[in-house]
Amino acid sequence: MINVFHIVSGKTWGGAEQYAYDMVARLRNDERFYVEVVCKKNKAVLNEFRKLEVPISILPLGGMTDLDSPMRFARQLRKGRNIVHVHTFHDAFLAVWARRVSENRNTTIIMTVHGVYHPRSNYLYRKIYDSIDHLVFTSQLSQNEFIGRARKLDVTKSSVVLDSVLPNPLMVDIPVPNLRQQLNMKPDQVLIMYHGRLCHEKGVDTLLKAITQLDRSKYKLVVMGEGTRKFTTALKGFIVANQLVRNVSLMGFCNNITKFVSQCDMGVLPSVAPEALGIANLEYMMQGKPHITTNNGAQVEYVVDGKNGLLVQPDNQFALAAAIQMLIDEPDTRKRLGTQAQEDFDQNLNYDRFYNDITSLYLSIKRKGKDNS
Numbered sequence: 624m625i626n627v628f629h630i631v632s633g634k635t636w637g638g639a640e641q642y643a644y645d646m647v648a649r650l651r652n653d654e655r656f657y658v659e660v661v662c663k664k665n666k667a668v669l670n671e672f673r674k675l676e677v678p679i680s681i682l683p684l685g686g687m688t689d690l691d692s693p694m695r696f697a698r699q700l701r702k703g704r705n706i707v708h709v710h711t712f713h714d715a716f717l718a719v720w721a722r723r724v725s726e727n728r729n730t731t732i733i734m735t736v737h738g739v740y741h742p743r744s745n746y747l748y749r750k751i752y753d754s755i756d757h758l759v760f761t762s763q764l765s766q767n768e769f770i771g772r773a774r775k776l777d778v779t780k781s782s783v784v785l786d787s788v789l790p791n792p793l794m795v796d797i798p799v800p801n802l803r804q805q806l807n808m809k810p811d812q813v814l815i816m817y818h819g820r821l822c823h824e825k826g827v828d829t830l831l832k833a834i835t836q837l838d839r840s841k842y843k844l845v846v847m848g849e850g851t852r853k854f855t856t857a858l859k860g861f862i863v864a865n866q867l868v869r870n871v872s873l874m875g876f877c878n879n880i881t882k883f884v885s886q887c888d889m890g891v892l893p894s895v896a897p898e899a900l901g902i903a904n905l906e907y908m909m910q911g912k913p914h915i916t917t918n919n920g921a922q923v924e925y926v927v928d929g930k931n932g933l934l935v936q937p938d939n940q941f942a943l944a945a946a947i948q949m950l951i952d953e954p955d956t957r958k959r960l961g962t963q964a965q966e967d968f969d970q971n972l973n974y975d976r977f978y979n980d981i982t983s984l985y986l987s988i989k990r991k992g993k994d995n996s
Contacts, residue, residue: 624654625985626705628696630661630714632684633668635849636876637820638902639710639737640668644675645789646708649978651677656985661696686713687747693717697724705730706985710737712751719754731988735759736766739897739920742773752776757988759981761786761900762921782984785925787977788905799882806843806872813842813951816887818880819903821850821858826893826917826937831861831871833893833944839870841951845887847877880906889950889957890914895938898922904932905972911965913957915946925972931964 627650629643643660650658659678662668672679680699682692700707700721707718707730715734722730734755742752752758752773758781760766766783770776802814815834819825827846834844849855855873862871877883884890890907891914892898898920907914908931916922918934928934933950935942950957 624703625656626699626703627656627658627985628661628699628705628707629658630684630707630709630718631668631672632663632711632714634663634665635667636671639735640671641902642735642737642786643708643710644671645974646978646981647672647675647677648789649974650982651675653982655982659699684714684717687716689717693720694724696721700725700727700730702727703729707732709734712748715751715755716747719751731756733757733759733984733988735761736769736899737761738899739765739768742769742776744774749774755780757781757984759784759984762924764897764921764924765899784977784980784984785972786900786902786905787972787974788902788909789974790909797879799877799879802845802883802886806845808843812840813888814886815842815844815947816847816884816890817844817892817903818847818877818883818890818906819892821846821848821855823854824894824896826895827858828861829895829938829940829943830891830893831858831865831867832940833947834870835865835867836941836944837948837951839867842870842947844871845874845883846871847874847880847883849876881910884910884912887912889947891943891947892916892922893935893937893943894920894922896920905968908932908964908968908972911961913950913960913964915943915950925967930960931967932960 629647631640631643633640647658647660650656660672661680661682662672663684664681682695683689684692709715709718718732732755736758760783763783766781770778770781817830821827862868884906890912892901892903894917901916901922904914904916904922915933915935916926917937919937926932926934933946935946
C-alpha cells in the first residue's frame, strides 16, 4: 500500500481545494492507497475535509519561513512508500525539506499546477523545481506557459492531465432551493447562472455590463460565489444603479453546486484572465447545459465554438451580450449545444479518466537522484 498525503494550505475554498477534495474522496476507497490530508487549522477548509472522515494532520503551513511544519511532517515520512501531492510551490518547499529530514528516499513529490504561471528564476525556486519529481498541469496551455519559460527544467518530469468533476459529490443528498420558485420566474424566462470567485479576473463585472443590454423580461441571473468585500460591494452598487435588482441574485457561496447547475438553462464563465482549465465549464457540460466562455485560456482545448459551447473575446461586454441573447432566443440551439457538451464530457472529460491518469502516475513515478535542496 502506498501512503498518499495531500497538502492543502489554502485559507479559502477554491479550485485547488476542490481538486484535492475530490481526489481524497476517491482515494479513501482505493485499496492500493492510504490517504491523509495535511492542512491548516482553518475552518473554511478543515471542516470540508472532515466530511470525508479521513486522517487529517493540522500544521501551520506558513510557507518558506515556516521551519516547524517540515520537521513535524518529516515524522510521517520516515517509513513506507510515500507520495506527497502538493498544490502550491510553498507547499512543495515544505515537502522537499520534510523528505530530506525524514531520510526516506522512497518518498515522491508530485505537484499539480493550478493556474497559468510563469516560473520564477531565482536560485531557491530553481532548486524546488529540480526537487519535485513530477509536475502535473491541468491543460496544455498551463504546461506550455510554464515549461517554455523555465530554465533547464526537464520536460519529461511533467505531464498534462485535464482535470474533471465528480458526477456524484458527497453533498448530493443535501436539498437545495428550487431557484425558479425562489426567484418567482415565469415559465418562458431563461435562468442564467454564473458560479465561481467574484473578481474581475473571472469577468463577473463584464457579465453584469452585458446583461444591461438585454430585455429584462426574458431572463434571471444567479451569481454564486464569494469575493472581496470591496469587489462584492461594487457589484451590488452596479446592480442597484442599473436597476437590475429584480433580475440578478447574488447568492454567495453555495454548497452542492451540482444541484444548482441542474436547474439553470445556461451557464456563463466570462473569464478575463486565462483559465488553466475552467472547472465551471465542465460542471455545465457534465449536466448537458449550454455554456458561454472566453477564448483566451485552456477552454479552447475542449470547447468548440458553436458545437459544444460558445466562445467570445474576453472583457467584451458586447460580444458576451450577443451570445447570451442568441441562447435566450434559440431554445433549440441551447438543447443542441448542451447535448453535445454532455457527450464530449462523457467521452473525454469524465472523472474516471482523470482518476485513472493520476493514479497511474502515482504508481509509475519513481524518485530520481538526490535532493537538491
